[in-house]
Amino acid sequence: xxxxxMRDEARRPRIGVLALQGAFAEHIAILRRLxxxxxxxxxxxxxxxxxxxxxxxxxxxxxxxxxxxxGLVEPLxxxxxxxxxxxxxCAGMILxxxxxTGQKQGGQPLIGGLHVTVNRNYFGRQVDSxxxxxxxxxxxxxxxxxxxxxAPAITELGEDxxxxxxxxxxxxxxxxxxxILATAFHPELTPDMRWHALFVEMASRGRGLEN
Ligand code: GLN
Numbered sequence: 001x002x003x004x005x006m007r008d009e010a011r012r013p014r015i016g017v018l019a020l021q022g023a024f025a026e027h028i029a030i031l032r033r034l035x036x037x038x039x040x041x042x043x044x045x046x047x048x049x050x051x052x053x054x055x056x057x058x059x060x061x062x063x064x065x066x067x068x069x070x071g072l073v074e075p076l077x078x079x080x081x082x083x084x085x086x087x088x089x090c091a092g093m094i095l096x097x098x099x100x101t102g103q104k105q106g107g108q109p110l111i112g113g114l115h116v117t118v119n120r121n122y123f124g125r126q127v128d129s130x131x132x133x134x135x136x137x138x139x140x141x142x143x144x145x146x147x148x149x150x151a152p153a154i155t156e157l158g159e160d161x162x163x164x165x166x167x168x169x170x171x172x173x174x175x176x177x178x179x180i181l182a183t184a185f186h187p188e189l190t191p192d193m194r195w196h197a198l199f200v201e202m203a204s205r206g207r208g209l210e211n
Contacts, residue, residue, distance in 0.1 A: 027054050053084065061104050085203040118155070119154075154184070
């Protein structure tokens with residue numbers, strides 16, 4: 001899979017990045033480098049006409065509470081549960097999980113839809129942040145650098161969830177379930193644009209561009 005820049009204006013997918021908090025600007029920059037139309041999403045109206053939506057890394061409790069205050073939780077649930085292409089990175093992956101462990105007291109609003117259990121700060125207590133090289137069998141070559149920042153990990157996978165990368169535990173740090181992609185690390189902080197290219201391809205397929 002390559003990270004070719006898309007040149008055909010008419011076929012450019014339009015991808016939104018939830019911009020309430022966290023690392024949204026970095027995702028937008030990479031999407032634009034890939035030739036995609038990338039927009040910041042802060043209101044339900046801004047979700048209209050999108051081919052895909054990225055929930056970025058940051059702090060999932062804060063992001064969930066802000067989303068709740070701004071009336072975004074239900075529209076986000078409708079989006080994900082309606083089968084629209086969605087990619088959650090780090091905190092975004094936590095929000096997409098059906099179940100989360102290690103949450104703050106009082107819990108946090110989850111969007112759900114991804115049939116996994118996520119441990120919110122799985123790597124947090126040992127090492128706050130680290131960089132490693134993942135083996136990603138669906139990439140060629142299969143090595144990919146990954147930056148983990150107070151990162152979660154997936155400890156249980158539903159039957160329909162395909163693991164894309166794992167670390168010793170074993171725990172899963174990248175998975176795909178139909179139109180949903182989730183990564184525990186921050187692909188927007190490394191030069192490897194193949195995760196973004198993969199999601200752009202998923203979003204393009206979602207609107208029938210590949211037919
Ligand atoms: N563990 C953090 C949380 O609970 C996520 C960290 C991140 O997105 N870099 O939200």
